[in-house]
Amino acid sequence: MDLTQANIDTLRARAAPKGLNFINNAMILAEDGAEIPVISPIDGTQLSTLAASSAADMDRACAVARAAFESGVWSGMAPTDRKRVLLRWADLIEQHALEIAVLGARDNGTDIRMAFKGEPMSAAATIRFYAEAVDKRNGEITPTKKDVLSLIHKEPVGVVGAIIPWNFPLMIGAWKMAPALAAGNSVVLKPSEDAALSTMRVVELAAEAGLPAGVLNAVNGRGAVVGEALGLNMEVDVLAFTGSGNVGRRLLEYSARSNMKRVYLELGGKSPNLVFADAPNLEQAAKETAASIFRNNGQVCVAASRLAVERSIYDEFMQMVVDASRSFAVGDPLDLSHTTGALANAAQLSKVKTAVATAADEGAAPLCGGQQLLESSGGYYHEPTVLGDVRTGMDVVQNEVFGPVLAARAFDTEDEAIEIANETVYGLSSVLWSRDISRAHRLSARIKSGTVQVNCFSGADVTSPLGGVKQSGNGSDRSLHAMEKYENIKATWIQL
Ligand code: NAD
Numbered sequence: 001m002d003l004t005q006a007n008i009d010t011l012r013a014r015a016a017p018k019g020l021n022f023i024n025n026a027m028i029l030a031e032d033g034a035e036i037p038v039i040s041p042i043d044g045t046q047l048s049t050l051a052a053s054s055a056a057d058m059d060r061a062c063a064v065a066r067a068a069f070e071s072g073v074w075s076g077m078a079p080t081d082r083k084r085v086l087l088r089w090a091d092l093i094e095q096h097a098l099e100i101a102v103l104g105a106r107d108n109g110t111d112i113r114m115a116f117k118g119e120p121m122s123a124a125a126t127i128r129f130y131a132e133a134v135d136k137r138n139g140e141i142t143p144t145k146k147d148v149l150s151l152i153h154k155e156p157v158g159v160v161g162a163i164i165p166w167n168f169p170l171m172i173g174a175w176k177m178a179p180a181l182a183a184g185n186s187v188v189l190k191p192s193e194d195a196a197l198s199t200m201r202v203v204e205l206a207a208e209a210g211l212p213a214g215v216l217n218a219v220n221g222r223g224a225v226v227g228e229a230l231g232l233n234m235e236v237d238v239l240a241f242t243g244s245g246n247v248g249r250r251l252l253e254y255s256a257r258s259n260m261k262r263v264y265l266e267l268g269g270k271s272p273n274l275v276f277a278d279a280p281n282l283e284q285a286a287k288e289t290a291a292s293i294f295r296n297n298g299q300v301c302v303a304a305s306r307l308a309v310e311r312s313i314y315d316e317f318m319q320m321v322v323d324a325s326r327s328f329a330v331g332d333p334l335d336l337s338h339t340t341g342a343l344a345n346a347a348q349l350s351k352v353k354t355a356v357a358t359a360a361d362e363g364a365a366p367l368c369g370g371q372q373l374l375e376s377s378g379g380y381y382h383e384p385t386v387l388g389d390v391r392t393g394m395d396v397v398q399n400e401v402f403g404p405v406l407a408a409r410a411f412d413t414e415d416e417a418i419e420i421a422n423e424t425v426y427g428l429s430s431v432l433w434s435r436d437i438s439r440a441h442r443l444s445a446r447i448k449s450g451t452v453q454v455n456c457f458s459g460a461d462v463t464s465p466l467g468g469v470k471q472s473g474n475g476s477d478r479s480l481h482a483m484e485k486y487e488n489i490k491a492t493w494i495q496l
Helices: 005-012 055-071 079-095 097-108 112-133 169-182 197-208 223-232 245-257 282-298 311-326 346-361 414-421 437-446 481-485
Strands: 021-023 026-028 035-039 046-051 148-156 159-163 186-190 216-218 238-242 262-266 272-275 306-310 365-368 385-388 405-411 429-433 451-454 487-495
Touching (some): 005 097, 021 197, 046 097, 046 197, 055 159, 055 216, 055 223, 079 169, 079 197, 097 112, 097 169, 097 197, 112 169, 112 197, 159 169, 159 223, 169 186, 169 197, 169 238, 169 481, 186 223, 197 216, 223 245, 238 245, 245 262, 272 282, 272 414, 282 311, 282 429, 306 311, 311 365, 311 385, 311 405, 346 405, 405 414, 414 437, 429 437, 481 487
Parallel strands (some): 159 186, 159 238, 272 306, 385 405, 429 451
Antiparallel strands (some): 021 216, 035 046, 148 487, 365 385
C-alpha cells in the first residue's frame, strides 16, 4: 500500500488490535487477564488495551526463550537458513509497512511520513543488514607454536532481554532484536506501554516468516513490573535497553542483584550543535538545525537541543532558525499536510510546558513558540519553541526535555564552543558546521560524544554505530559491532 491520504484514512478507520503477549508463537492475554488502557495522543481517547502482565508472565516468557535456545532450533540452525528467515521477516514488514506505521502513529503520535520511513521501513532495512551478516563473519586462529591450534569462535550469549522506549519503537527494537537474533540468540522483548501495538504486529510477522516458536517473545505491561522481572530473571544473559537514565540505573542494580547479566544502555542526550561563521551554507544549516530539534517534536535521542552560534552571525542565524521553526505544521499525525504530530503522552506535554516555564523564570529569551497547541482536540500538541541567551547552569541546558525546545546562545572562540559542547553529563551525539576541515577534525576529537556529525544532521545509517559516552550509555546499537554485544568469544586451545 502506498503512502496516500486515502490509504491512511482507510487504515485509521480500523479498530486497533489489543496489545497481547507473544509467547511461544501465540498471542495470549496476561495470565490474570489484567489490562492497561492505551490512550491515543492524537485526541486523548482510548485506542485499545495492553496486557498488564505480571512478573510470573515475564518469567514464563524467559523460560520459553531459554528452552528454545537450549534446543538449538534457532541457535543451531545453519547460518544461511537463519539468514533466509530474517530476510523473509524484513520482506513481510515492508509489505505491511503502511498498516504498521498507521497503527504506530495512532499509538505514539509520530507523523505518518516519519512513522512510515523511520519505523517499519527502517526496521526492515536493519533486519536485512544483520541477516546478510549471519553467514559472512568468520572465527579466528591465533598465532601460536606449530604444535597448537588456537581458535576463537563467536557464540550466542543465550537469552537477550530487550527493553525499548516509545519513540521509534520499531527502529530501536530492530537495532536490538536483529543483531541478537542474527547471532543465534533467543529474545524476550519488553515494549513500551506507549508504543506497543505496532511492535506486537512486527513480532507476530517474525513467526509468519518462519522464526521457530519461543525464539522471539514479547511481554507487555508496566515497566516497574515486567521490566523489573526481566532485569532480575536468572535466565537472561544480556539486557539491552534504550530509555531514560533513571531506568538505566535500575537495570544495573537488577543485574547486580541477580546473575550479573551484561547490561547495555542507550540513554538520553542533550546534544550540542555548534555553528561557525564559515559554515558552508548558513541557510541549510539553519533548516537542519530546526529539523534536528523539531522533527518528531524533539522526541529523538540525538536531537540537537543545545545550539551555540559564533557571535558574528548569531542574530542573523537565529532569525533563520526562527523562520525555519515556523514552517513546521503541527497537528493530526495522520494528516499528510502536517509535518509534525503529537507528543507521545500527557506526561510528555506537561514536561515540555514545565521546561519552557522554568527557562523563562531563569531568564532565557523567548524567540518563538512556547505554547500548547490544539488543546480542544484532547491531544498533546506543542509549538516548536526557540529560546535564546541561555547559560550553562540553566535547567533547559542541563536536563533532557525530549520535546520541541531549542536552547541557544552565542560563543566567541573554539575553546568556548568546546566548553559548551561538553558542559552536560550527556555525550550521545553532536553536530558542527564549518567549512574548515582542520577545525572539523580538531573539534571532533575534543567533543565528548559517541557521534559527531559535520555539516549535516542525521546523516548516519545502520552501517554506522550509535552509542553514547558519559551518562548517555555504553555499547552501541547499529553496525556490525552491535552483534558483539550479543556474542561471547570462546577460546579453544588444541594440543596437536
Ligand atoms: P523510559 O526509561 O521511561 O522507558 C523505557 C522502557 O523502560 C519502557 O519500555 C518502560 O516500560 C521500561 N521501564 C520503565 N520502568 C522500568 C523499570 N523500573 N525497570 C525496567 N524497565 C522499566 O524511557 P521513555 O520515556 O520510554 O523514552 C525516552 C527516553 O529514551 C529518553 O531519555 C531518550 O533520550 C531515551 N532514548 C535514547 C535513545 C538512544 O539511542 N540513546 C534512543 C531513543 C530514546
